Amino acid sequence: MRDGAVIVGIGETRVGKHPGRSTVGLQAEAVIRAIRDAGIERSEVDGLYALGPYATGSSMHALGLVEYLGMRIPHAVSYDVGGTVTFMGMCLAATAAIEEGRIEVAVCTFGENAATRRAPQSHGFDRKMTMNGEEYELPFGAGSPLIWYGLMAQRYLDRYKLPQDAFFPIALALRKNASLNENAAYRELYDKAAYDKSPMMAEPLRRLDSSPVADGGGAFVICSKRFARERRLKHTPISVLGVGMEATGSSILHMPDMDQTGFEAAGREAFAEAGLSPEDVDLVTIHDGFSISIAMALETLGFCGPGETVELAARGGLAYDGERPVNTHGGLMSQGHVGGVLHVVEAVRQLRGDAGSRQIRDARIAAICGNGGPFAVCGMMLLGKGSC
Amino acid sequence: MMTDQEVSDHFWNSVKSKAMALPWCAKCARAFFYPKPICPDCWGEISEWKAVSGRGKVWSHSVVRFPLVRGPFEERLPYTVAFVALEEGPRVLSNIVACPPEEVKGGMDVQITYEERDGKWLYLFKPA
Numbered sequence: 001m002r003d004g005a006v007i008v009g010i011g012e013t014r015v016g017k018h019p020g021r022s023t024v025g026l027q028a029e030a031v032i033r034a035i036r037d038a039g040i041e042r043s044e045v046d047g048l049y050a051l052g053p054y055a056t057g058s059s060m061h062a063l064g065l066v067e068y069l070g071m072r073i074p075h076a077v078s079y080d081v082g083g084t085v086t087f088m089g090m091c092l093a094a095t096a097a098i099e100e101g102r103i104e105v106a107v108c109t110f111g112e113n114a115a116t117r118r119a120p121q122s123h124g125f126d127r128k129m130t131m132n133g134e135e136y137e138l139p140f141g142a143g144s145p146l147i148w149y150g151l152m153a154q155r156y157l158d159r160y161k162l163p164q165d166a167f168f169p170i171a172l173a174l175r176k177n178a179s180l181n182e183n184a185a186y187r188e189l190y191d192k193a194a195y196d197k198s199p200m201m202a203e204p205l206r207r208l209d210s211s212p213v214a215d216g217g218g219a220f221v222i223c224s225k226r227f228a229r230e231r232r233l234k235h236t237p238i239s240v241l242g243v244g245m246e247a248t249g250s251s252i253l254h255m256p257d258m259d260q261t262g263f264e265a266a267g268r269e270a271f272a273e274a275g276l277s278p279e280d281v282d283l284v285t286i287h288d289g290f291s292i293s294i295a296m297a298l299e300t301l302g303f304c305g306p307g308e309t310v311e312l313a314a315r316g317g318l319a320y321d322g323e324r325p326v327n328t329h330g331g332l333m334s335q336g337h338v339g340g341v342l343h344v345v346e347a348v349r350q351l352r353g354d355a356g357s358r359q360i361r362d363a364r365i366a367a368i369c370g371n372g373g374p375f376a377v378c379g380m381m382l383l384g385k386g387s388c
Numbered sequence: 389m390m391t392d393q394e395v396s397d398h399f400w401n402s403v404k405s406k407a408m409a410l411p412w413c414a415k416c417a418r419a420f421f422y423p424k425p426i427c428p429d430c431w432g433e434i435s436e437w438k439a440v441s442g443r444g445k446v447w448s449h450s451v452v453r454f455p456l457v458r459g460p461f462e463e464r465l466p467y468t469v470a471f472v473a474l475e476e477g478p479r480v481l482s483n484i485v486a487c488p489p490e491e492v493k494g495g496m497d498v499q500i501t502y503e504e505r506d507g508k509w510l511y512l513f514k515p516a
Contacts, residue, residue, distance in 0.1 A: 135396060136422045139510050140483050141452060141461035142469045150450030151471060158448070158494035202469070203451040203489075253422050253481055 005095040006228050006237035007383070009038025009107075009221030010345045015336040016185040018215040019116040023053045024068045026111035026217035030341075031069060034107055034219035039234045045221075047075040047097060047106030049090040051339065055114045055213070065109070075103050081245070082372015084287035084340030085379035086110070088243050091222060095240060098224045105227060110341040111217020131373060133251035145289065146210060148252040148374040150202030153292035156258060157204055160307035164204045167291035168195045169314035171208050171333060174288065176319060178330025180358040185214055185336040209291040214336025218345045238348045238383050241276065241365070244269030245379030255374040262378035263300035263369070270367075270380040278302040281382070282363040283350050284324065285343035287370025288331040294318075297369045298326070301380060320358040328358045343368050344381075351385040389433050390425045398437060399423045404509040406502045409437035410478060421478035440476055442500035443516065447471035447479055451489040460506055468492050472513050486514035 011033030013026050027050060035042055048071070052061030061078040075097060081089040087108060094106035137143055157166055172195070178184035190208070198208040228237045246262030248254065256262075271277055278301065286297040295309035303324060304312050312318065318326040329335050329346040347366035349355050355363075364385045371378045390398070395411070399422075402409040410419040413427035414435035420428055427434070449470035455462040468484040470492065484492050485501065497516035502509055 133422050137481055139505070139508060140469055140481055141457045141464065141467055142481055144456035146454075146456050147450055147452055147469050150452075151448045151469065154450055155448035155494065199454055201452075201454040201456060203453065205450075207454075 002099060003225055004240060005091070005098045005222050006225055006239050007220050007222050007344075007348050008228050008233045008235055008237050009034040009040070010348050011035070011037055011219040012183065012342060012345050013111060013217045015183055015214050015216035015338055015342070017115045018113070021113050021116070021215055023056075023112045024064050026113060026215065027065055027109045027219070028068045030111050030217035030219035031065070031107050031109050034109075034221050037235070038221040040105065040221070040231065042069070042071065045071075045105050045107055046073060047077075047094055047103040048073055049077050049079045049094060049106060049108045051080055051086050051110040052078055053112040053114070054339070055112060055117065075106070081379075082247070082377040083289070084343055084368060084370030085245050085372050085377050086339070087341055087344050088245055088368065088379045088381040091240050091381060092243055094222045098222075105221060105223040107219055107221050109217065109219035110339045112339065113215045114213040114337065115215045131251045133253040136253055137251065142252065144202070145374070146205055147202040148255065149290040149292055150205045151252070152255065152258065152296070152375070153204050153209075153290065156292055156295060159258070162307075162310065165196065166310050167204065167209050168192060169310055170291040170294050170318070171195065173313040173316070173318040174294075174327055174331045174334045177328050177358065178334030180320070181329045181335060184330040184334055186212065186330070186334045205290055205292070211289050211332035211337040214338055216336060216338040216342070218338055218341035220344055220348060236352050236386055238351050238385060241382040241384045242270040242272070242274030243379070243381045244273070245377060247377040249376045250373055251376070252374045254376070258296060259300070261296065261300060261371070261375045263297060263371070263380070266379045267301040270382050274382040274384070276365060276382060281365050281367045282325065282360055283328065283347060283366040284326045285347050285366065285368050286326060286331065287340045287343065288327060288333045289337070291333070293371070294326060296375065297371075298324070301367070301369055303367075320355070320360050325360050328355065328360065340370055343370065347383050351383060392425060395423045395425050395434070400509070402437065402439070403502065403511050407439045408442070408500060408511050409439045410476060412436050412438045419476045419478055421480055438476070440474055440500065444472040444474040444498055444500070444513065446484065446492060446494055446496045446498060447473040448494060449484060449492050451492070470513065472498055480511070483512050484514070485512045
């Protein structure tokens, strides 16, 4: 029977630079926090979905987490789709296992010591693993996500005839949002002059258009509706209303054009499953690897019109009290890059009404959107308050 | 069927001989990139290799101004990475050379050129 599943616990570690913390240790802290937040016992958890670190290779990652946490557990799965889509996939996998009656409660997590353990002088994530096609990419000095997204960003500017510094309002909007989140690593506001002085990395993207790698972790507890009802959990359950995703490739060589990404199919599927449309959504969290990512997701998923994101951001539209709140926690760009798991955590927090000074009034529906790789896989997951 | 290594070797040898050739699927009547032993549309084998005209248009570009890539590219800053849409259809990743970075524009006509870099012959593009 399709009964769905609900998110009943969230956990978040400090985000920033935390030398000495291990990847598995960060994930363990997030998992413990999420289980305690849900108000359940660890013996009640029978599913664990964990994404291994990006910056270093890993094998059978989830088992390391089981060991660290001293657990015995029927379902421990290392799970990777790509970027924020991974957490949508975890929700689908956990929901399916719950509906089959194989498990009752699962914890999904990601965390990494990406900032302090990365190689000296490296920028962004190291690429120790292959994503295919490297022999047609690396000889041209193109082996950096900043360059991949720079290519998409320039194409966007060309299409909408926007100036090279057009993304400033998007970057600043996320920083303003982060200034209301005490667990954001980058909270200082800046002006246009400071943006213009920010080092140009891969045109048109400056350092302030990108997401700094960070040490940190996040987790959430997802369980059957029956469990949530009978266990009388303390928080308002948050329902998974709809999920859509589409993979179209892997490497930069197959990066789709901006109107050809998997966002379109993902959005259609998720909205149809939930019976909702963009107008119903109170919060959008977007995997903002770079400022262009915000425009791509908002416009392709129908949250604003084509080429309109910059103006929307410039008039304060992305703020918690704006017309289209986006990444109220600051996102990857200003909270710090923790893989997108905190985009789920923030969405749950907002829907519970626990977001404090950045609380969106009467938030009932949240859309978690994002991609993995250079728009290699795109997805959207709709969450709703209550109904259990 | 050709192995992945054979496909790669065939392609890079064509570049080395300054006549870049792309795998062609007769059934689908299309060239594809990057080279793989099977056509991504019909999963059939490569029918033949067809030399490209060398003409294309800048699909998008990004001027790299920061040492994002370690090694020899640090000495080449700034350099222009571009997607070039070839006349034959496929889009390839490359560099635009013989052109100041600020003069590269989306949609501009470019022509293939070949250059040996770090012991490997590469396909690059210059203004047509």
